[in-house]
Amino acid sequence: MPDPHLEALLSCLRFPSVSTDPDHRADVRACASWLVGQLSDGGFQATLHETPGHPVIIAKGPFQPGRPRVVIYGHYDVQPADPIELWTKTPDPFSPVIIDEVIYARGATDNKGQLMAHLRGALALLAAERDLPVNLTFLFEGEEEVGSPSLAPFLHQHRDELACDVIAVSDTGMVAPGLGTLTYGLRGIAAIELTVHGPAQDLHSGVWGGTVRNPASALSHLLASLHQPDGSIAVEGFYEGVTPLASWEREAWAKLPGGDADTLALTGSSELFGEPGYSALERRWARPTAEINGLTSGFQGKGSKTIIPAKASAKLTFRLVPGQDPDHIQQLVINHFQRYLPSGLSLELHAGHTGSPYQLDPHGPFGKAAQLALADTFSQPPALIREGGSIPIVQSFREILGVDTLLLGLALPDCNIHAPDENFPVANFNAGIQLHANLLRRIAQV
């Protein structure tokens, strides 16, 4: 007999809701409309709200005065699926397949699998008991993968409707299968795109080679200047104000699975590299980074084309930790590139999306409720960790709605989020449905 929860998730995964690509705008919207339908049919008051970008959904369950007010956030947009040719389990990342009880599709983990676990958990509770233990509101957006540009204004506009005591989000990881995990810190992000412009047009490298600076060479120099040889970041002022790791964190994390050896295995790398003096987990969760996400210049087709390209560009993102301000870091990086740009070239810089780093007290009342719900679900005490990814809107929830966010992630380290063969175990989906019920129950007891 087909599992209706699983069937619903597979339907959701079939929408190619790639928020960064204008060609998928209608697909993103179709996914939002489908979610509104699911929620309405299940007894929620669900509304699709327009924004300058992709729609936001607010859906409210039964209301009773005096109960804790809980908002559960998720995002229905996904990363691009390319390079599609590297997907090995399904030829189409938007045609999900289940192999050995694991679901393969773009968005399987990030974030549709986790969003749908909460949605299906709530519908199941409501169908069985005709009520929920808290006043529950779902908040689903379609722009998380592009930095949630519309969400902060939306939160301002809908402050009253979204007023709550706590927010819960499942968009982070578990340190190991079956080990419930509360994430109490996230890195922030600052994106920069730079283009080095040289000659007015592509030049024949035989005729002109040797007389003017090659923009691709200059870009290489600029990018090579970002790091010290030891792996630390060479941008002046980059580490100023960074909050050091606490001793208890270093001690607890040293005992966790998913450390140096797992990092090698899961990334398919032969060697670790990074800021000296820190373990892989410490580098991933609590130290800032500078990474090149893409390079583009000149001829990229088959064969050769003997040119000096007119321009060369790179996409960069910096992961930030408590004590760093994304706007300030963007300015430091811009200063760095302007200072190191060789003469005779011009530099075009675009400051992209930003998100502040986040930290929460895991021992407050809602943090404790979350720990209990995780223990209920997974039958062992949860791990307390930080995480390297960025959920910029968590910071917005604190600033605009004035509440903390519980991060109860269900992603495993090998779920390949943002990469080919993204996947989500059916077991995690089912655990998520249970976690939803346990979380509402434990919060109702606060």
Next chain:
Amino acid sequence: MPDPHLEALLSCLRFPSVSTDPDHRADVRACASWLVGQLSDGGFQATLHETPGHPVIIAKGPFQPGRPRVVIYGHYDVQPADPIELWTKTPDPFSPVIIDEVIYARGATDNKGQLMAHLRGALALLAAERDLPVNLTFLFEGEEEVGSPSLAPFLHQHRDELACDVIAVSDTGMVAPGLGTLTYGLRGIAAIELTVHGPAQDLHSGVWGGTVRNPASALSHLLASLHQPDGSIAVEGFYEGVTPLASWEREAWAKLPGGDADTLALTGSSELFGEPGYSALERRWARPTAEINGLTSGFQGKGSKTIIPAKASAKLTFRLVPGQDPDHIQQLVINHFQRYLPSGLSLELHAGHTGSPYQLDPHGPFGKAAQLALADTFSQPPALIREGGSIPIVQSFREILGVDTLLLGLALPDCNIHAPDENFPVANFNAGIQLHANLLRRIAQV
């Protein structure tokens, strides 16, 4: 009344004979067949010869024993037209337009305009006089822009048929409009493509950032290591054996147009940059270079994708001068990259096409005949120069056929070869038709 010479050239330019792109294979062949038709209709014995790549054409005019045997070489293949969006004069680089007596199209100068000037010049002579002053053979190939891989074996196989006293080629430049130019030296070339491989697949830069080397960063380091800060090349042994410039060359070139100021204007650059101690002409014609032709890594679409790319690659070409051996230089560069590759990554290196540098005595009998033909055509003594581009097959002509090559180019510095808005003045096309007649006459007098 339409000019039949010009109409024929425009027809030739309409073939998108891009030799590097497998998708254009049929177009390259169609262009070759069309040329065979032109030559046959005009009284030549023309044959299309198969090769492992694109066809080679041999066409022979009337034969009389005892006359000098002249081979005129040209290539009917062209560079890719991209970036097509930067062409401003014609929306389709293979739909030629004539604006203010200048022809705009991919291949207008390199090399169809110059090839067709010789072809039409020969057909006109033959139509008018029913004979030619020399035993003329045309040799046209379709792989010059990919390094002529089939031509050397072809020359070996057809040595008897191509036996001759001298070869003439119009595939080089004029230093100024109306100033006939004999090029007595060419730079050689060595191509290398390198790919740095890191993690097994693209990684989420939030989850994993800071723990493994980013291949795009490592590639930037490798490419930045190619040059010293002063613009000279840092590859060990690169300059060993390089033949220094002769004093007479430096003196003569200092008086030529097309120097530093023109280099700035024609490249659209704000500043010159290159090996210290040399003028722009000296750097272009007689000093070796290392240029990046293309960079590719990670996400290149609109928006952002927060990954550590699994790999990063670059296409490079080195221009070489007398005293440098292309195979040896490729090995030195490979050694350089292997030495500087950071640990934890792997390096994939492809040694691409090569061509030896070339030098000829401009004061020998055929060199003098060429100077006279240029003086006849342009009514002033020609300039004697070297050129920065590479025509690797000129070296093959010397090695396999045992003869020198006269380089009588008709390209102006602003003809934009290999670039958007490639163009060829109608006046240069017509001068080329005259030059053909003068050259055959002067060689007949040797």
